[in-house]
Structures are given as structure tokens and as C-alpha cells.
Amino acid sequence: MPFPDAVTVQVRDQNLRILGVVDDFTSLSLIPRFNAVGAFILNISADSPKADLLIPGNGLVIQRGSKVLISGPIREPNWSSGQGKGTLTVNGVDDMTLLAGATCWPNPTAADSAQTDPVYKISGVVAETAMRTLVNLNIGPGAQAARKISNLTLATDGGYGTSITRQVNQFDNLLAVLQDVAKTAGLGFRIVQVGSSLQFQVYEPADLSASAKFSFKLGNLIDSAYSVTAPTCTKAVVVAGGSSSPRQVKVYTRADAAFPGPWIEQFVDLTSVDTASVDLTAQMDQAADEALTSGAAQGNLTMTPIDTPQLQFGRDYTVGDQVSCQVRDDFISDVVREVNITFDAQGGYVAKAVIGSSDSTDNQDVLARQFAYIARIFNRLRRLETRKPS
Template sequence: MPFPDAVTVQVRDQSLNLLGVVSDFTSLTLKPRFNDVGTFVLSIAADSAKAALLLPGNGLVIRRGSKVLMSGPIREPNWDSGQGRGTLTVNGVDDMALLAGTACWPKPTAAANAQTDPVYKISAVVAETAMRALVNLNIGPGAQAARKISNLTLASDGLHGPTITKQVNQFDNLLTVLQDIGKTAGLGFRIVQVGSNLQFQVYEPADLSATAKFSFALGNLTSASYSVTAPTCTKAIVVAGGETTARVVKDYTRADPAFPGPWIEQFVDKTDVDSTVADRDAQMDQAADEALTAGAAQVALSITPIDTPFLQFGRDYTVGDKVSCQVRDDFLSDVVREVEIGFSAQDGYVAKAAIGSPDATDKNDPDAAYTAYFKQLFNRMRRAETRKPS
């Protein structure tokens, strides 16, 4: 089975110049993720003329037609002797890894020894504008020379999303901060190669639930599994002040009608916020919104779709878009969180999509649970470290 609709694998150098096309790979797997770092794995005969291009420092640009499915650096080449000269397999990540490897400085344009502020303040700014500013000032065109990624640009500001007020603790991870804003604002973001540059883009995911439908009856679905995880937070208890100013406590409730019963409280520590500042309530509101969104019931739908002439990944829908899938007698609509696409001479083209709430597919993964726990613990420690001494 051929790889559908002209999937092209290009190799780029460190300056993002295109060096050639790899058309003789033996297998390719890529996993684009919504608002997260994607991955790719490519295997090729070690004696291929193109194998010499697949070196750390270079990268891949993977297209379907004119659309870039993924671009990113090669991280791990591996050679296996096998038959003949063997097989070269390279692993890599997409360019979103730039965000995952960046900390948010409280004074982004100042030197390291001037980072004395405990927080970076976002005050009554449209969500997309705030997200662009965080990238621009930390690693984009507006960053100091030592931190600037010279070939990173920003797409124009579409002013998407609501107005937000938020404090970012010093050295919080940039990707995590953007994910938190994106979840509550309903926005997607990505970094992808455009021409000879990388571009940070913020966008509103498309609602394709009326047109992008999957079902066995339509002939574009081979398997599906569905699960729901109960909420972990339906009432956020937000506490501000208490260090040098009086403590203020507010509670926020977001009931889930599918899970009636007593509320589930969660303490949200905003004691780093001075309770006398004018935007205290806005910051508490934002913190509560993020906690309630993260703690809402998780819906997970895993499907194995079939590309048809009428509906194809990368052409008609992509990660972040809302699609519909028939579950028993009804169609369930939700966001495509990730798609794992594989091609090999033996198995042909295979795609598997995860649809549903953020991180829903990891709820039953013990490693993911530990990661979430330690992330929460780290954030609490970071907040404690950034408080002003009494």
C-alpha cells in the first residue's frame, strides 16, 4: 500500500536549509500532538545515499501535499547490522521541543544575575497576545541575544482568546505555561518550519464535528475504544496573600452533571499574589479556571481511522480539530489530541488517533500518574521558593 497523497520527507541542516528528499525510507512513524511535543522515527537502509544526511544537528520536514505535518531536529541515530550494511534508524522530536526546553524568566530581557523578581506578570491581555509575548521575550525576536533563537519568528497576532491576568512564577517551563493558557482559552499553538525560518503560531482549532465523522458504517473506522475518568476537582479553594498582606480566600464551583454527588475540593495556592493589588481577583479567577479545567472529567476515545477519498488526516483534519466518532448509537465530538501515523513496506499505512480531554489517554498509565504528581509537587515547591521573605 503506498503512503497516501504524496507524503514527502525532506532533510534540513542546522540553518534550516533543505538538503534533499528521502524517498527510500523503509519505515516512518510520526506522532503529532496537540499543544505538545511530537515525535518521529525513520528507518532507512544504512547503505542508502541519503543515510549520510540523517545526522544529529540536521532535521526532518515531513509534508503531506503542501502542508507540513511535522518539522524538527534529529536526536538519536541508531545503526543495526542486520543484513548487508544494516539499517539506520533516527529518532527525533518536532520543533515544539524549543518550548519544552525553555524557562520563563521574570525579566526576560535582563541578564541572569538581574532575575530578582519572583514572577512575570500578565495583566489584562488577550490570551494569544500573552502567549506570543512569552515566546517573543524568552526565545523570539524580542529576547536578549544570549537566549534568542535567530531563525524563530512569530505569526501575526490574531487576537484570539479571552483577556487573561496571570502571574508566571520565575523559571516555570514555557511549554507548560502555554499549555495552561491554551487549555482555558481554547487555543492551539505550534512551532513549524515556514520557508527558511521556524514560526510560532497560535490558532483557534476548527470545529469539524459536522463534516469529519468516523464510523464503521461510513467505512472509515476499523476500531474504537472509549472511556471516561471522573473529575478530580469540582471546587477550587483559591488562597491569595498571607505572606506580607492579609489572606483572602475564594471558592469556585464547576459542577459536572454526569458525576452527581459531593464536590471535590482542591486547594489552589496563590499566596504569591499580594492580596492588596488591583488585579488580585482576576488572578484568582484565572488560577481557579485552570484548576477546574485540569480537574474536569476526562473523556478518552482512541480510534483507528481509515483514510478515504473524502476524509484524510493532514488534508481534511489535523490535531487540535474537533471531529466526531460514533460510539454505540451516538456520535461523540471532541478534540483530536494526537495521531500516530506509521508506514512500512510490510504493514502499509496505519493511523491511530487519540480523541478527548487533555492527557485523558494517559490516565491509566502509572508512569504518567507519577509524572503528573511530581509536576504538581514541583510547582508547589516553585511557588514556595518565589515568595518574598517575611
């Protein structure tokens, strides 16, 4: 049966060609996430003529109206039966998974045997240009043939963000690096199917806190809950050099008025950076800004909004935008980190938004937690290697 709000589920093949439309699913859940890997779950009768299309290697493109909410590959089809009726459950992730599965090579244009550079350096370019270059050279059109994703393109560079200078450790996870740059620059990024290609896009999220408001009085809110976590870093101790060049230490402080307690120091490891570098100050400033931004106090607001003619997800706001929600007598504004959307065969539709911290247990996806853990291990190993006698 047709679903409300013009929701369309298309099936694509490995070459991104559309094979058909699934219009008889019994339920559909999708979770678009801001700067992270999203997911979807679709349930359909195992006897459906469309079931044969829902196999690994194919993928889904889910639209509401003309807007693509999520697109990505099918990962886990599961069949179950009961009382003579079979159900096919299809799990998948969105196309951001391409970034989660890639690394940043120290010299992306060189052959595998020529990866002798210790770091990849970004010097004095705006954040969006740096992000596009990282994607382009590692998995995009400019990548080595063995690493290139043939149907991945890059949207036009809009020049978003301020100039950045930093080093990327060899073989750091590509998604994690992009998340760090985007968070400091206040940008969003995504990969989504556009026509017959996948497109990497960088954008500036909109501040809709004055117009996109949710409250019980406005009739567009079912429930809400808000919590705050204390900062984990208010003083960044940046250490550069120390092995092949003299050590330099610089301390950066960012007080948090809401948490006037003792300073919380965090070591920021730039020991791989030569202190004779002409852009040393810019690199130390950038590293401190990222540490202080990531370690700042976090708010976490979970709410269940209701679409109204005046305010609808996907039309009036989306993940990454800043909206506001009434909590007791005040309106709290923050970034929409993810939205859990559910459709069912009876025409039911629920959208549950998570606003605020990208680090909370509730809304941080498993892949991001795994990559953060792996990154911490690699950082510890690098510090040990720099201190090992030669």
C-alpha cells in the same frame, strides 16, 4: 520508491537549509500532538546514500502534499544489522521541543543578575497576545541574545482568545505555561518550519464534529474504544496573600452533571500574589478557571480511521480539531489530541487518532509528564518558602 498521498521527507541542516529528500525509507512513523511535543521514527537501509544526511544536528521536514505534518531535529540515530543487512533507525522530536526546553523568566528583558522580580505578570491582554509575548521575550526575536533562537519567528497576531490576567511563577516551564493558557482559552499552538525559518503559531481549532464523522457504516473506521475518567477538581479553593499581605480565600464551584458525587476540593496557590493588587479578583478568577478546566472529567476516545476520498487527515482535519466518532449507537465528539501515522515501503498507510483527554497514559508525551512533575515539586517548595519565618 514514491509513497502514496505525496508524502515527502526532506532533510534540513542546523540553519534550516534543505539538504535533500529521503525517498528510499522503508518505514516512517510520526505522531503530531496537539499543544505538545510530537515525534517521528524513520527506518532506512544503512547502505542508502541518504543515510549520511541523517545525523544529529540535522532535522526532518515531513510533508503530505504541500502541508507540513511535522518538522523537527534528529535526536537518536541507531544502526543495527542482521544477515548482512544494516538498518538505520532515526528518532526525532518536532520543533515544539524548543518550548519544552525553555523557562519563563520573571523579567525576560533584564540581565541574568537583575532577575529580582518574584513573578512575571500578564494583565488584561487576550490569550494569544500573552502567549506570543511569552515566546517572543523568552526565546524569540525579543529575547536576550544568549537565550534568543535566531531562526524563530512569530506568526501575525490574530487576537484569538479572551482577555486574561495571571502571574507566571519565576522560571516555570514555557511549554507548560502555554498549555495552561491555551487550554483555558480553547486555543492551539505549534512551532513548524515555514520556508527558512521556524514559526510560532497560535490558532483556533475548528469544530468539525458535524462534518468530520467516523463510523463503521461510513466505511472510514476500523475500531474504536472509549473511556471516561472522573473529575479531579470540582471546587477550587483559591488562596491569595498570607505572607506580606492579608490572606484572602475564595471558593469557586463547577458541578459535573455526569458525576454527582461529593465535591472534590483543590487548593490553588496564589500566596505569592499581594491581595492589595488592583487586579486581584481577575487573577483569582483566572486561576480558578484553569484549575477547574484541568480538573474536569475527561473522555478518552481511541480510534483507527481510514482515509477516504471524502475525509482525510491533514486535508480535512488535523490535531486540535473537534471531530466525532460513533461509539455504539451514539456519536462522541471531542478534540483530536494526537494521530499516530505509519507509512511503509509497500505503500501502506495507517492513521490512528486519539481523541479526548490530554492527560491519559496512552497519549501524554513523556516530556509533558516530566515537566508537570517538576512543576508540582517547585509549587510545593514555593509554599514552604512562603510559610518559612523571616
